[in-house]
Amino acid sequence: MTATETDDGFVEFDHVQKSYDGETLVVKDLNLSIGKGEFLTMLGPSGSGKTTCLMMLAGFETATNGAIRLDGQNINEVPPHKRGIGMVFQNYALFPHMSVGENLSFPLEVRGFGKSEREAKVRRALDMVQMGDFAFRRPAQLSGGQQQRIALARALVFDPKLVLMDEPLGALDKQLREHMQFEIKRLHENLGLTVVYVTHDQGEALTMSDRVAVFNDGRIQQLAPPEDLYERPDNSFVAQFIGENNKLPGTVEELSADKALVKLDTGELIDCTPVNVADRGQRTLVSIRPERVEFKPEMMPPGAHTIQAEVLEVIYMGDIFRTRMLVAGSDEFVMKSRNTLGQTKLVPGQHIQIGWHPQDARALDPL
Amino acid sequence: MTDATAMLTTNDGQPLKAALARSQRRARRNALLLVAPLFLFVLITFVIPIGQMLSQSVYNNNFSVAAPNLGAWFDDHPQGSEIDETAFAALVADLQYMKEEKLSGSAGTRINYDISGSRSLFTGSARKVDDLTPPYAISVPALDEKWTDPNLWRAMRSASSPLTGDFYLAALDLTRDEAGVIVQVEPRQRVYKMLFGRTLMLSALITGICLVLAFPIAHLLATLPLAKSNLLMILVLLPFWTSLLVRTTSWIVLLQQQGVVNSLLVSLGIIGDDGRIQMIYNQMGTIIAMTHILLPFMVLPLYSVMRPIPPSYVRAARSLGASSWTAFRRIYLPQTVPGMAAGALLVFILSVGYYITPALVGGADGQLISNLIAFHMQKSLNWSLAAALAGLLLFGVLVLYWLYDKLVGIDNLKLG
Numbered sequence: 001m002t003a004t005e006t007d008d009g010f011v012e013f014d015h016v017q018k019s020y021d022g023e024t025l026v027v028k029d030l031n032l033s034i035g036k037g038e039f040l041t042m043l044g045p046s047g048s049g050k051t052t053c054l055m056m057l058a059g060f061e062t063a064t065n066g067a068i069r070l071d072g073q074n075i076n077e078v079p080p081h082k083r084g085i086g087m088v089f090q091n092y093a094l095f096p097h098m099s100v101g102e103n104l105s106f107p108l109e110v111r112g113f114g115k116s117e118r119e120a121k122v123r124r125a126l127d128m129v130q131m132g133d134f135a136f137r138r139p140a141q142l143s144g145g146q147q148q149r150i151a152l153a154r155a156l157v158f159d160p161k162l163v164l165m166d167e168p169l170g171a172l173d174k175q176l177r178e179h180m181q182f183e184i185k186r187l188h189e190n191l192g193l194t195v196v197y198v199t200h201d202q203g204e205a206l207t208m209s210d211r212v213a214v215f216n217d218g219r220i221q222q223l224a225p226p227e228d229l230y231e232r233p234d235n236s237f238v239a240q241f242i243g244e245n246n247k248l249p250g251t252v253e254e255l256s257a258d259k260a261l262v263k264l265d266t267g268e269l270i271d272c273t274p275v276n277v278a279d280r281g282q283r284t285l286v287s288i289r290p291e292r293v294e295f296k297p298e299m300m301p302p303g304a305h306t307i308q309a310e311v312l313e314v315i316y317m318g319d320i321f322r323t324r325m326l327v328a329g330s331d332e333f334v335m336k337s338r339n340t341l342g343q344t345k346l347v348p349g350q351h352i353q354i355g356w357h358p359q360d361a362r363a364l365d366p367l
Numbered sequence: 368m369t370d371a372t373a374m375l376t377t378n379d380g381q382p383l384k385a386a387l388a389r390s391q392r393r394a395r396r397n398a399l400l401l402v403a404p405l406f407l408f409v410l411i412t413f414v415i416p417i418g419q420m421l422s423q424s425v426y427n428n429n430f431s432v433a434a435p436n437l438g439a440w441f442d443d444h445p446q447g448s449e450i451d452e453t454a455f456a457a458l459v460a461d462l463q464y465m466k467e468e469k470l471s472g473s474a475g476t477r478i479n480y481d482i483s484g485s486r487s488l489f490t491g492s493a494r495k496v497d498d499l500t501p502p503y504a505i506s507v508p509a510l511d512e513k514w515t516d517p518n519l520w521r522a523m524r525s526a527s528s529p530l531t532g533d534f535y536l537a538a539l540d541l542t543r544d545e546a547g548v549i550v551q552v553e554p555r556q557r558v559y560k561m562l563f564g565r566t567l568m569l570s571a572l573i574t575g576i577c578l579v580l581a582f583p584i585a586h587l588l589a590t591l592p593l594a595k596s597n598l599l600m601i602l603v604l605l606p607f608w609t610s611l612l613v614r615t616t617s618w619i620v621l622l623q624q625q626g627v628v629n630s631l632l633v634s635l636g637i638i639g640d641d642g643r644i645q646m647i648y649n650q651m652g653t654i655i656a657m658t659h660i661l662l663p664f665m666v667l668p669l670y671s672v673m674r675p676i677p678p679s680y681v682r683a684a685r686s687l688g689a690s691s692w693t694a695f696r697r698i699y700l701p702q703t704v705p706g707m708a709a710g711a712l713l714v715f716i717l718s719v720g721y722y723i724t725p726a727l728v729g730g731a732d733g734q735l736i737s738n739l740i741a742f743h744m745q746k747s748l749n750w751s752l753a754a755a756l757a758g759l760l761l762f763g764v765l766v767l768y769w770l771y772d773k774l775v776g777i778d779n780l781k782l783g
């Protein structure tokens with residue numbers, strides 16, 4: 001994860017704002033620096049501004065204010081075809097009237113490469129995605145996964161400085177998608193590409209990226225490596241958007257640098273890690289991941305506050321049990337426990353004590 | 368498990384193919400019944416009239432039924448034989464027959480196609496046939512000197528067989544000389560080839576103008592948001608909802624010498640009052656009015672092809688390094704070819720056979736071949752020649768279709 005530490009911004013968004021109608025801002029003051037060789041994912045719900053950012057980077061939209069720099073050069077006024085950025089589109093956008101070989105040859109032709117050089121590069125790019133035998137096929141004769149590979153090869157064939165991918169795996173089925181995630185990751189590492197990847201699929205974002213920028217409401221909510229994003233969300237939106245999450249509303253009772261005591265609305269006291277709470281008496285939303293909830297006393301740290309829970313429903317999911325419980329007035333509290341040999345079987349109606357490590361309960365802003 | 372080599376049967380032992388046919392019989396019969404009305408309609412209103420027309424163009428028995436004796440004489444005496452007493456005797460016998468059966472008019476009309484003035488010759492002579500006495504070689508020319516014209520005899524010889532290619536010859540400005548050899552007609556009378564040429568040239572020009580005008584409109588229609596493009600579409604289709612005559616006459620209002628456009632130009636001082644431009648009752652009028660009327664036929668196929676082209680194709684091309692012009696030329700344009708070809712084919716074929724607009728605004732030099740077909744249908748009553756001209760037009764259109772199929776492929780046709 002060296003790439004994430006580079007300070008020299010290969011791609012830089014500098015106070016970028018974007019408005020389509022002059023009344024609302026789709027992108028509000030975006031600052032983002034992407035290092036060379038980094039795999040950065042823009043993740044967010046639809047309408048969060050992530051695709052707009054990608055389109056501004058590609059040159060199909062102009063920034064209303066602020067500067068976008070590529071390799072130190074301001075590219076606001078550079079037309080898309082002079083930016084040297086490879087792009088993979090959601091629907092692949094393979095030219096239907098050209099064969100696969102002609103599709104790949106197109107960016108080389110417009111750059112004035114000679115015939116032999118073009119053929120060599122096309123062959124190399126096709127071999128790279130294991131599609132060497134398909135040069136004479138038409139895109140319509142290929143399956144979705146094969147088209148995806150060709151689109152990838154086409155975006156890479158002219159050795160671009162930067163590759164953009166706009167939800168490239170959205171149209172594939174689950175198995176193929178997972179396979180392609182691996183392929184893209186492999187190409188990224190082998191070729192040392194800089195990739196900006198847009199998706200609304202958090203699983204994709206977590207498995208592929210060096211860093212993930214979570215977008216909401218035209219702003220980056222958190223920019224962090226996947227691990228941090230999942231385990232140490234900065235705010236309630238990120239906690240909720242990434243993975244499953246239990247929320248317990250309450251008030252801060254005691255506060256120190258690395259520990260907070262939160263009194264839940266139903267009166268129970270729990271230990272948490274303060275994230276964005278500043279004062280005692282402040283309202284907060286405590287976030288706990290379902291797989292970090294424990295109900296066996298020996299798994300809890302000594303002195304941890306426990307809390308009463310009533311089992312409402314146990315769902316067998318193969319590798320795990322998903323237990324829905326009534327906790328502190330909320331009947332949507334979920335605990336996930338591994339299906340190990342000798343795991344205690346809970347039954348609905350059972351009353352248990354649950355707890356967690358204070359690190360795993362994070363006191364966030366009230367949403 | 369079924370043995371793959373044995374004939375497949377259903378589980379109660381019937382052959383599978385028979386069972387399949389029986390199970391689909393009902394659906395197939397319903398489909399046939401649904402198609403039947405249209406099939407009959409097309410047969411009665413399209414196939415039969417066109418067949419009639421084509422046969423009319425090569426078959427005309429008006430003279431041959433009225434002149435059986437001359438027919439027999441022509442059979443016995445080859446081309447170039449001397450017109451002797453036996454020939455005149457046969458002629459008199461036929462005139463007698465025409466008088467009795469009242470066929471002299473239609474027989475004369477048939478010969479009149481080739482030799483003008485023949486109709487009155489036949490009707491006049493038939494009226495006086497009873498006064499004729501042998502030897503007919505003397506008395507008939509005495510009745511009317513024209514009966515000795517070898518051209519007349521040649522025309523009668525060719526008309527005596529009902530099956531003839533003469534009308535096609537005439538439609539191509541060709542005729543037979545006294546010896547029966549195919550030659551061009553006098554330069555003064557050559558009209559059809561010139562008109563065919565003008566029709567094709569003007570149609571090609573109108574098609575070209577329509578394509579140039581329709582392409583940006585169709586592109587705009589295809590890329591605008593739906594609410595706006597629907598409004599624009601209504602404007603494009605508006606001419607369809609107005610009578611053809613109203614549209615054509617409104618062009619007369621606009622374009623005539625004392626019309627709106629000329630008056631505007633004069634009042635703006637661009638042209639003088641004595642320099643008013645003749646924009647109608649000539650080729651220009653035909654071109655302007657027909658382009659306007661046929662434009663939707665170009666817009667619609669283009670639109671239907673452009674609408675499903677996602678903007679990401681051009682974006683992809685731009686991101687791959689193509690300038691906007693290259694992206695348009697190499698990526699967008701080739702994908703609109705089926706629409707362009709369909710629109711061009713439609714407009715060209717429609718304008719080749721267009722009649723009413725050139726008739727109203729074409730003046731003398733804006734007339735097309737269809738106006739001449741109408742003339743032969745309604746004025747000169749030479750239906751066979753009209754049929755031959757129409758047959759040539761039909762043949763030309765079929766050739767175009769064939770060319771289209773070779774170049775673009777008929778399965779690429781997208782009309783809407």
